[in-house]
Amino acid sequence: MSRGDDDPVPPGFVLNLDEALRVLEALEDARLAMQQARVAPGLQDELATVIRMIHGRFGVEQGGVP
Numbered sequence: 001m002s003r004g005d006d007d008p009v010p011p012g013f014v015l016n017l018d019e020a021l022r023v024l025e026a027l028e029d030a031r032l033a034m035q036q037a038r039v040a041p042g043l044q045d046e047l048a049t050v051i052r053m054i055h056g057r058f059g060v061e062q063g064g065v066p
Helices: 017-037 041-058
Strands: none
């Protein structure tokens, strides 16, 4: 990584809205499945943080993410 930070996402990485919503839905589904299976609470928290961040960027309600 030449940018000198810990972000593994390339600076030019861009999704269109449909792709971004699909990724968001997949993250929400994965978090729900993990929650129902009662596994990886730390990862669930990280997914919730990422989901909230994406919802914030879209300016939409967060749904079921606490």
